[in-house]
Amino acid sequence: MDKNIKLKTAEIEKSSHLEYFNIAISVDCVIFCYKEKKLQVLLIQSDLEEYSGLYSLLGDLVRPDEDLDSAPYRVLKQRTGMEDVYLEQVHTFGTINRHVSGRVITTAYYSLIDIKHQMLNFDENELHWHPVKDIRKLAFDHKMILDTCLERLREQVMEYPIAFNLLPEKFSLRELQKLYEAILGITLDRRNFRKKIAVKGWLEDLDQMEVNVPHRPGKLYTLKTLYKKRRQTRKSKPSVLDSVS
């Protein structure tokens, strides 16, 4: 990836621009939220005839003057008004015919957002939340992108303190457990779950109680400030060497 580029930039000056620069690059965002006790994803109705009636992920072409990793932030800002969200690059999809309008390679990101935050630019006519479990088919290869991102989310959610991006500032352990169950698609033992979370040391006990719950209120917790950076790089990463002799 040095000589070739050099040679080709020369060629491009002449005529072969079409040949070497006719692949577009886009980003697609799998934007997760936790709503009505379900893990949901933000989708937009596809307006391509080929995919009429189908939904697709939010995405856009990468601009010549922006970093690849900045593009999904821009998409989220434009579409929802949200900034400083949690975003993680997952995979790049690039089969020849994945897009009907031409050759487009797309880098997929997933994002975790708290539905209760202000979403200023959110257009309810265009954008809709869909429970992940109900999604069968999406436009383009977006179902595969969704599946890949969900798998990655599941791999990471017990290892890194990321699930909290889906919850409000204060939450009870019951809410946290229900969220994990929604993400993983399984039920968890309450006592073991609490033990596991306690061991992580991610949470700060707020010495406050839930209010307006139709049962005994639980304690409220928040993520320790140490872990609260948004646009976050992963924290508290267990070394891969931990389980090796």
Place this chain on the structure above:
Amino acid sequence: MDKNIKLKTAEIEKSSHLEYFNIAISVDCVIFCYKEKKLQVLLIQSDLEEYSGLYSLLGDLVRPDEDLDSAPYRVLKQRTGMEDVYLEQVHTFGTINRHVSGRVITTAYYSLIDIKHQMLNFDENELHWHPVKDIRKLAFDHKMILDTCLERLREQVMEYPIAFNLLPEKFSLRELQKLYEAILGITLDRRNFRKKIAVKGWLEDLDQMEVNVPHRPGKLYTLKTLYKKRRQTRKSKPSVLDSVS
């Protein structure tokens, strides 16, 4: 990632081709081998003035008529003559100024190859193996790409039966352990390592012994055929749910 493309493909017909399709996409390959008891990487001397004296990874622009994931196979075939190698996509790098010759977004793959396989197109004048541990600086952002790929390899090597791609067909447990130590950069306890590998169930006992070793020969093993597919999708994956109540 539907409407925008649609709109823009229209615009492109007119004049803005340069604006929307002037990002090139490449692949870069971190090709690992195990040689002289060290994990090594295949590098080529950079011939860009900006990077004179520096080495870089093997890469090329993605062709308009090939799948993204096919490009690194092509690069490996062209450069080394090897086919059906183990390759895994890791990450896509796309900061604006990462390439001196223009806007190039690159998808990084790592590959694991057995040095003893025939490498027909291998040009020893151009290509050189470098111990990973000795590499301080590479052209472009290739040091970061290498680091990212090495980190991913380390994450995966105890979970999936991939290290075997770096060894000949038959190998002893000592050789395997030395390989793991080279990859992980640590020493391992022999008894615990063997126990761990035994539990994985990846290996087939060949009932053969090492020959020409200057000490007591060990048994020879091979990867079970079940796991031997090259261009391999990962096998024997532990579910993320395993450690969740």
Place this chain on the structure above:
DNA sequence: AATAAATGTGTCTTTTGTACATATTTATTA
């Protein structure tokens, strides 16, 4: 005052990880 529904623990068992030692086999050498 009784009930429903949740909270908030704790213990025992199993599995996994880690530290560590001894007897055995083979090639080399003196």
Place this chain on the structure above:
DNA sequence: TAATAAATATGTACAAAAGACACATTTATT
């Protein structure tokens, strides 16, 4: 050919983590 060097092959005891499971307590509701 006997002694030595260097590795193979293996097991046990302890510690840590995961998993199954039960009971007393608190609060809101009836």
